[in-house]
Amino acid sequence: MQSVAEPSDSPLTERQRDVLDAALGLLVEAGDTLTMTSVARRASCSKETLYKWFGDRDGLLTATVQWQASKVRGVTVKRDGLDLISLTSGLERFASDWLRVLSGKISVALNRIAVSHAGSDKRDLGAIVLENGPFAMARRLMPLLEVGREAGLLAFDDTEEAFRTFFGLVVRDVQIRLLLGDRFELTEVAIDGEARRATQQFFALYGAHTNGAG
Amino acid sequence: MQSVAEPSDSPLTERQRDVLDAALGLLVEAGDTLTMTSVARRASCSKETLYKWFGDRDGLLTATVQWQASKVRGVTVKRDGLDLISLTSGLERFASDWLRVLSGKISVALNRIAVSHAGSDKRDLGAIVLENGPFAMARRLMPLLEVGREAGLLAFDDTEEAFRTFFGLVVRDVQIRLLLGDRFELTEVAIDGEARRATQQFFALYGAHTNGAG
DNA sequence: CCAATGCCGTACCGTACGTTACGGTTCGGT
DNA sequence: ACCGAACCGTAACGTACGGTACGGCATTGG
Numbered sequence: 001m002q003s004v005a006e007p008s009d010s011p012l013t014e015r016q017r018d019v020l021d022a023a024l025g026l027l028v029e030a031g032d033t034l035t036m037t038s039v040a041r042r043a044s045c046s047k048e049t050l051y052k053w054f055g056d057r058d059g060l061l062t063a064t065v066q067w068q069a070s071k072v073r074g075v076t077v078k079r080d081g082l083d084l085i086s087l088t089s090g091l092e093r094f095a096s097d098w099l100r101v102l103s104g105k106i107s108v109a110l111n112r113i114a115v116s117h118a119g120s121d122k123r124d125l126g127a128i129v130l131e132n133g134p135f136a137m138a139r140r141l142m143p144l145l146e147v148g149r150e151a152g153l154l155a156f157d158d159t160e161e162a163f164r165t166f167f168g169l170v171v172r173d174v175q176i177r178l179l180l181g182d183r184f185e186l187t188e189v190a191i192d193g194e195a196r197r198a199t200q201q202f203f204a205l206y207g208a209h210t211n212g213a214g
Numbered sequence: 215m216q217s218v219a220e221p222s223d224s225p226l227t228e229r230q231r232d233v234l235d236a237a238l239g240l241l242v243e244a245g246d247t248l249t250m251t252s253v254a255r256r257a258s259c260s261k262e263t264l265y266k267w268f269g270d271r272d273g274l275l276t277a278t279v280q281w282q283a284s285k286v287r288g289v290t291v292k293r294d295g296l297d298l299i300s301l302t303s304g305l306e307r308f309a310s311d312w313l314r315v316l317s318g319k320i321s322v323a324l325n326r327i328a329v330s331h332a333g334s335d336k337r338d339l340g341a342i343v344l345e346n347g348p349f350a351m352a353r354r355l356m357p358l359l360e361v362g363r364e365a366g367l368l369a370f371d372d373t374e375e376a377f378r379t380f381f382g383l384v385v386r387d388v389q390i391r392l393l394l395g396d397r398f399e400l401t402e403v404a405i406d407g408e409a410r411r412a413t414q415q416f417f418a419l420y421g422a423h424t425n426g427a428g
Numbered sequence: 429c430c431a432a433t434g435c436c437g438t439a440c441c442g443t444a445c446g447t448t449a450c451g452g453t454t455c456g457g458t
Numbered sequence: 459a460c461c462g463a464a465c466c467g468t469a470a471c472g473t474a475c476g477g478t479a480c481g482g483c484a485t486t487g488g
Contacts, residue, residue, distance in 0.1 A: 015435095031330075031333055031334075032330060035474085035475060035476085036475075036476065036477080037475075037476090040436090040437090044436080045435075045436070046435060046436045046437060046438085047437090047438090047476090047477080047478085048435075048436085048437095048477095048478075048479085048480095049434085049435060049436080051476090051477065051478080052434095052435090056476080056477080057475095057476065057477090111329075111390075111394075112329055112330060112332065112333075114394055114395075115325075115326055115329045115330060115393045115394060116245075116246060116326060116329060116330030118326065118393065118394055118395030119245060119326075119395055120245075124395060126393075126394035126395035126396070127394075127395070127396075129394055130391065130394045130395075130396055133390075133394075134387050134390065134391065164386045164387055165383070165386065165415065167386055167387050168382035168383050168384075168385065168386035168387070169379070169382050169383070170382075171382065171387075172378045172379065172381055172382035173348050173378055173381050173382070173385075175390055176325075176347075176348065176389055176390070177344065177348065179329045179332065179340075179393075180325075180328055180329060180332055180340035180341075180343055180344045180347075181328075181332030181333055181338060181340035181341065181344075182340070182341075182344055201379065201419055204418060204419055205415055205418055205419070249444085249445060249446085250445075250446065250447080251445075251446090254466090254467090258466080259465075259466070260465060260466045260467060260468085261446090261447080261448090261466095261467090261468090262447095262448080262449085262450095262465075262466080262467095263464085263465060263466075265446090265447070265448080266464090266465090270446080270447080271445095271446065271447090
């Protein structure tokens with residue numbers, strides 16, 4: 001076991017990013033059945049290089065998931081001049097963005113990989129996906145909710161509770177059905193409709209003009 | 215390829231059920247890394263018998279998932295004398311039962327297997343899990359919701375819409391976090407609390423005394 | 429022009445595991 | 459007592475794939 005450069009330590013070269021993109025494409029197409037040989041062929045590189053750069057198969061998978069995660073860093077929330085209209089549209093955009101990402105082939109493939117490797121004693125892909133999936137959404141959304149509360153538009157005690165309810169209203173059974181392979185038509189307009197409904201229901205539960213939660 | 219008795223065709227013998235129980239235990243412990251050899255050893259049977267009974271590894275997994283599914287057939291809904299109290303308690307029991315099953319080791323293991331095999335061109339475990347998971351819950355719950363509507367206690371247009379919202383309020387991010395390997399404390403009292411909250415929120419959205427949905 | 433380095437392509441190795449084959453044992457039927 | 463079926467235990471086979479070794483080429487620096 002020689003010392004291998006951790007992907008998080010050193011920034012990736014362009015060639016390495018190309019290799020990871022190739023791996024990502026194969027992950028989407030073939031899922032967990034992707035082989036080191038297929039990655040090498042797709043990326044037009046040698047297996048030796050794969051092992052030198054990423055250590056082993058698990059390292060390659062981890063680096064691929066992290067690479068995709070690094071591509072979808074979220075936008076931040078600006079706290080100024082928040083009224084009901086902008087809060088509503090902000091929540092709706094969050095919801096539709098989330099559904100769009102969630103139903104994308106890449107997200108489905110990565111979640112599948114992470115789920116099937118969960119509980120393994122090796123590097124934990126599940127933690128990475130959690131960190132860049134639900135937890136990232138929470139980090140982006142919870143400040144917005146609290147700003148809404150400070151502006152007197154929302155009423156709740158526990159921000160995380162409120163977030164998780166919003167999550168449930170938005171995602172419902174969509175993600176698990178996608179992961180389990182259910183054929184799923186989720187058009188752009190359907191996503192926008194879902195986002196509007198979820199936001200509306202969230203206001204019905206946590207809007208300041210109604211009774212608070214709990 | 216000789217003709218193999220499909221598990222759905224012929225009822226299982228007691229010995230076969232024992233074998234499948236052994237496979238189920240290994241599935242929970244080892245996940246998808248279970249080997250035919252390990253199942254044969256655990257079940258004290260020969261590999262030849264496994265192949266004769268179940269065809270191949272995939273057939274064994276499928277039979278195991280179906281066997282577990284057949285064990286958790288749900289209870290039916292009685293339509294008589296439904297008032298607000300019994301509807302509420304019915305929904306709460308549904309929710310708590312669902313969360314209890316969902317967070318169980320067997321459910322997590324089976325969903326992991328099904329997710330990691332989804333998209334394969336072989337027998338579709340995902341469809342089986344979907345059928346006996348979310349869809350089974352829908353089949354059990356939707357009649358109850360409609361009875362509640364007929365009794366003037368609930369107001370909604372689309373029963374499936376209402377069910378999926380209930381699903382979202384109950385499950386939220388619990389299942390995906392469990393599948394991704396997040397350590398999760400979900401005690402009995404916590405489950406009951408979650409069930410009460412979800413039911414309460416569902417009434418806030420779909421109760422007949424409030425505005426209907428959409 | 430000449431190392432030296434880095435990487436490609438490929439052949440190769442070791443192993444794990446699905447699958448098959450086979451001898452030995454139990455057991456119900458006649 | 460004999461037969462055949464079913465099954466156990468285990469050895470053996472075939473293969474796919476992770477991981478390694480090595481020869482050749484292209485680029486860089488001197």
